[in-house]
Amino acid sequence: MILGAIFTIHGFDKFKEGIQETIGRFEDYGIPYAEYVAFGVAGVELIGGFFLIIGFSTRFIAALLAIIMIGAIVKVRFELGFINGYEFNLALLAMSLYLLFGGSKMMALDNFLGQSKKKKKYS
Numbered sequence: 001m002i003l004g005a006i007f008t009i010h011g012f013d014k015f016k017e018g019i020q021e022t023i024g025r026f027e028d029y030g031i032p033y034a035e036y037v038a039f040g041v042a043g044v045e046l047i048g049g050f051f052l053i054i055g056f057s058t059r060f061i062a063a064l065l066a067i068i069m070i071g072a073i074v075k076v077r078f079e080l081g082f083i084n085g086y087e088f089n090l091a092l093l094a095m096s097l098y099l100l101f102g103g104s105k106m107m108a109l110d111n112f113l114g115q116s117k118k119k120k121k122y123s
Contacts, residue, residue: 044064
């Protein structure tokens with residue numbers, strides 16, 4: 001839920017400050033197709049973060065967020081070094097990878113949606 005809240009707030013902030021500002025930053029970083037990537041990243045962070053909070057499509061969203069964090073580290077933060085550079089992105093990447101491989105366990109919408117399939121399978 002914390003990871004979802006962090007990404008939701010970051011995604012919301014990208015739209016709130018003006019998506020054109022985000023596009024401009026992405027262009028400065030040398031990211032190809034900056035306009036599409038900015039909308040994609042902001043949308044995945046906003047909607048995907050919310051999905052993580054409610055536990056919906058956790059593994060899929062975690063994979064997308066891991067890709068975003070790898071891109072952020074490689075294209076933006078790596079040259080700044082570890083301290084005050086990519087350490088926060090690395091922590092978010094680790095959390096995303098944990099959810100990708102471990103899934104969500106408690107209070108996840110995925111668990112409630114999947115129970116009806118499990119009951120039918122064993123009855």
